[in-house]
Amino acid sequence: MTRFRSSEVEFVSNLWLSPEEVTELTARKKWAAQTRALIxxxxxxxxxxxxxxxxxxxxxxxxxxxxxxRRKATPNWNALHKVA
Known part of the structure; x- marks a missing residue:
């Protein structure tokens, strides 16, 4: 069994944002929505x-x-007015 000192556990846990911090950052509660927001x-x-x-x-x-x-795709309206 591996034993960790409290300072090691604190260091490891501070590497990642807490679930509450991710929720606050993304303003989303569901994991899939958080993923989309982070992307x-x-x-x-x-x-x-x-x-x-x-x-x-x-x-x-x-x-x-x-x-x-990523930039959102927008239609090229000028292509509709192109005359051959």
Missing amino acids: SMGIPFKPNAVGRPLVERAAVMSTTPTASP
Whole structure:
């Protein structure tokens, strides 16, 4: 049996945002909705074994974005007015 010192456990638990912090960050309660929100914000995460998104604290605290959010597709209305 592995025994951890309380400082080690605290360090490991501080690597990830708590479920409450992820809910506050995304303004979503359901894991699937949190996942979509994190993707749209460009925040990297890893789903755990049951599907809850795990967000590294450093990813949120970083000032440099790791991924740019996807732009929404918009129709090209000018293509309809093109005359041959």
